[in-house]
Amino acid sequence: MSKTHLTLSAAALNKQPVPASLGRDNLLSILESVVGPGAFVFSLWALAYYFEGGIYPPYLILSVIVFALTFPGQARLQSSIPGLIADIAVNWAGVAGLLLISGFATGYLREFSKGALITWLWVAPLTELGACFVLRIAAPMLLELQGPRQRAIIVGMNEQGLALADKIKNSPYARIELTGFVDSRSADRLSSPSPQNLLGKLSDLASLVQANRIQLIYLSLPMASQPRILQILDELKDTTASIYFVPDMFVTDLIQGQPGSVCGMPVISVCDTPFKGADGALKRISDVVLSLLILVLISPLLLVIAIAVKMDSSGPVIFKQRRYGQDGEEILIYKFRSMTVTEDGGTIKQAEKNDQRITRLGAFLRRSSLDELPQFVNVLQGRMSIVGPRPHAVAHNELYRKLIKGYMVRHKVKPGITGWAQVNGYRGETRTLDKMQGRIDFDLDYLRNWSLRLDIHIILKTIRLVLKDQQAY
Structure with a gap:
């Protein structure tokens, strides 16, 4: 794949190396990683409250240390019951031994109730064992939810x-x-x-x-x-x-x-997709929080634009068009109508400079990207993300997937309202195959080097560009 269009790699913005994947993209694997550490911490808190009437700073510090020592927990869903019991006992003996030796050497044991600590030594592994049994019972239901x-x-x-x-x-x-x-x-x-x-x-x-x-x-x-x-x-x-x-x-x-x-x-x-496990949850949470906040703030503007579109020309206020979403599945995206036509067939002509189909208001909406604002609803629906490869019309996808190698790989993630290609000069019309190749190169660069920092960089750069960018017609 050609890389001649890439003047700046997304990797250059990531100061820290991407951590190696642990393969924990299954919900059960994620729960397995926290069930043991969580059992130790919550049993400690319960005993602290029982013996001392509250969870005081020494117990909070100990809980952080225990969680750091035991996270991530081991995969035990398919272990036999005798093997599960033996494994928990051996691992807890090592952790508890280390904590007791450290506490005795530093004198920190004096900060705790003797009864609470002695009880915790046998309650903690029993709590983990019980949590493992609960997870096994709930596993079929959790698999169905996924x-x-x-x-x-x-x-x-x-x-x-x-x-x-x-x-x-x-x-x-x-x-x-x-x-x-x-x-x-x-x-x-x-x-x-x-x-x-x-x-x-x-x-x-x-x-x-x-x-x-x-x-x-x-x-x-x-x-x-x-x-x-x-x-x-x-x-x-x-x-x-x-x-x-x-x-x-x-x-x-x-x-x-x-x-x-x-x-x-x-x-x-x-x-593969960069949005698996914790990264996937982080991406989705940030999308929901930001899109909700933005929709609340711009709701008066949305109403004004909707009225203006209706008064400017005949036709629907919201333009719906089929696009390819994650994994190549068709989705419907929303935009304020900016043209006199609502094309969504097998052949779609891209908007050009001085395009006669663009309405008077539509020219302003497209130039300022205000026509894209309804797509924050698509983000809440889970069809799109705030940052990601821009979705193309289905007709354009079917054309370019045959002409550009690796074109469909960009659909490993949800399409975005803005993207790495758009803030690097590939916003608006892609008249030539070379320009579309450049857009795809940046999209794939985004997939290789995704980070939350990169998303924030793209959002901030988008805000600056929409104020002066004249490339969208």
Whole structure:
């Protein structure tokens, strides 16, 4: 992919390295990481209140230390009950021993009630054990809340691929549904004696992914297949599936390339979303809070613009158009109508300078970006984000996905009201293929290097640009 358009990489704005993913994108995994530390802290607080009538500073300091020592908690959902009990006992013995030795050496033990500390030594592991049992009971319901399982394909029916398949099938809490394998070898050369789950050959992979609505692809191919792997990656750039390598290998041009694990099997993400686990929650919370605040502040302005649009020309106040959202799913976005037409068909003409379809008021709304304000409602709906790749009309997507390699990768995240490309000179009309290529380069750069700091930078730069930018027609 060409990088000639990138004058400033998003990585240059991130002073701290992106932390390696722990693979905790499952709600159950997130809860597992906090259930143990949380049990220790809340049992300590309960005993402090019982023995001393309140949670005083020494207990608060101890709770912070305990949480720091034990977070993240271990994955124990699939452990046997004897193994679970033994594991909790051994780990707590180590933590409690360290705390007692430190407290005795510093004299800090005198700050606590003797009864509270002695009781906590046996109540804390029992509380963690009880919390683990509660999580096991609630696990099926929590899995249902997360929606349907993600459909997966393993490319390569070899020993490594079959081992991964076995791990997935024996992991009831994994949100993965294995659809089958893809391999071009004949049946007598495959590792499996009965390849009943073989879906097709490597040449059919891209079409199989689209036909079966595959969301996860695990490439289990040997290093000797590197040229073929690169060809496969090129073909899969017209899909929105997340791609992982099994086992480790070096690949250039990664999108959120991070080591992780699937049911204990090591993998490397090749093309994935940056908004997983805590980062995903942080992104969504910031979107909801900011969009609510902005909508409250601009509600009088929205009413004035709505009345002005209605008086300026005939037609609806709000223009609705189909766009591609996250994972390539169609969404409806809202804008104040700025043209005499409301095109949403198979062919859509981009607005140009001095376009006769633009109304008198519409020219001002588009130049000032006020026509985009209703999209904060889309953000609240969860269809869009405040910052992300700008959504294109469906007709434009179908055109450019065939002309620009990696075009569909930008749909790994929710589209945004503003984006990294827009604040770097790619706002408004993209008359040539070269300009659209530049916009896509910046969109992918955003995916590789996302941080909350980058989002804030884009928002502030957008505010400055809309006051003087004349590129939007």
